[in-house]
Amino acid sequence: MTVKKVISSIIIFSVFGVFGQTKLIDDRFAFTPGLDFDKNIDSPETYLGYELGSEYTLYANVVSYLKYLSSNSDKIIMNSYGKTYEGRSLEYLIISSKKNISRLDNIRKNNLLLSDPRNIKSKRCVKNHKRKSWNLLVEL
Known part of the structure; x- marks a missing residue:
């Protein structure tokens, strides 16, 4: 392979790499298509x-x-x-959904049941329980 071919290949792949990364960044922050957002x-x-x-x-x-x-x-x-x-x-x-917001106390009680491994009702509780996640905003 000649030096010109190597250099031109590097340039071509670099250009595609830059534009490809830009597209990935844009997609990462885009809203999920098809979801209804409250226009208000x-x-x-x-x-x-x-x-x-x-x-x-x-x-x-x-x-x-x-x-x-x-x-x-x-x-x-x-x-x-x-x-x-x-x-x-x-x-x-x-x-959460309106339904889950209205039953937050029940969800909390189920969490407390699940936190005690001696509780034999835990298996039944897991079937009807909602998962939750924590995303914290941290001040630096």
């Missing part, structure tokens, strides 16, 4: 006035958007779980 709730970009990641977002603005979401959706509940060392409130959102 502003996106973070609309609410904050800029595209996420293009500017630094103040903690107060993040909390303000979380409050906006919880007050405009019946699928979201916002709770506080403490304060930072600077006295800022630490918040978390519960996001």
Whole structure:
């Protein structure tokens, strides 16, 4: 292989690599197609006035958007779980279906049943129980 062929191959693969990575980044942040989104709730970009990641977002603005979401959706509940060392409130959102939001106490009781391995009702509880996950917003 000549030097010209090697260099041209490197250039071609580099160009395809750059454009391919750009497409992957765009797809990673795209909303899932086919899902219905509430048109009455502003996106973070609309609410904050800029595209996420293009500017630094103040903690107060993040909390303000979380409050906006919880007050405009019946699928979201916002709770506080403490304060930072600077006295800022630490918040978390519960996001689920309307049905699950209405039965949060029952879901909590099932979690408590599952936490005790001596409980023989656990197997029955698992069948009717919803999974949950925690995604924490951490202040750095």
